[in-house]
Amino acid sequence: MPQRAKRAADRYYSHVGPRFSCCYCDEPAEQVDHATPASWLHYNLHLIEDWRFYSVASCADCNAKAGASFDLTFRERRARIARAVRKENTKLLSAPRWSDDELDEMGSLMVAEIVKAMREKERVKRRLKVLESRSIPEGVPNDMLMRREMAEA
Ligand SMILES: [Zn+2]
Numbered sequence: 001m002p003q004r005a006k007r008a009a010d011r012y013y014s015h016v017g018p019r020f021s022c023c024y025c026d027e028p029a030e031q032v033d034h035a036t037p038a039s040w041l042h043y044n045l046h047l048i049e050d051w052r053f054y055s056v057a058s059c060a061d062c063n064a065k066a067g068a069s070f071d072l073t074f075r076e077r078r079a080r081i082a083r084a085v086r087k088e089n090t091k092l093l094s095a096p097r098w099s100d101d102e103l104d105e106m107g108s109l110m111v112a113e114i115v116k117a118m119r120e121k122e123r124v125k126r127r128l129k130v131l132e133s134r135s136i137p138e139g140v141p142n143d144m145l146m147r148r149e150m151a152e153a
Contacts, residue, residue, distance in 0.1 A: 025127040029057035082131035
């Protein structure tokens with residue numbers, strides 16, 4: 001989408017929720033997710049003149065997985081991200097737990113790799129716990145990702 005069109009669409013957004021942590025998974029936020037994709041708005045401006053939409057803080061991974069798909073509610077968007085995170089990490093999540101005895105038998109490079117993978121697995125599990133929860137971050141409107149703006153009197 002051209003830069004100018006992006007700026008035109010920007011006035012339809014309000015930033016809601018926490019600023020520094022991802023609204024979807026609670027990891028540190030690096031980006032802003034237009035919870036209703038700006039590209040969707042761009043092609044439907046005639047339909048949405050008096051509607052306003054939300055943007056939220058997001059980590060790069062949630063933002064990429066949310067993508068330019070349209071979701072009606074925050075929970076639907078987050079659930080879609082959760083499914084993508086789970087699918088991408090199927091192998092990691094089913095990785096076995098090694099005992100200390102087993103680790104003692106291995107070379108240090110191998111152990112370092114396993115420890116790294118186990119840390120990543122714990123991080124993914126933390127994210128999924130938030131992504132698959134029912135609670136909504138403070139400041140994010142309950143469910144709906146859009147609201148009708150009442151015309152000024
Ligand atoms: Zn995230």
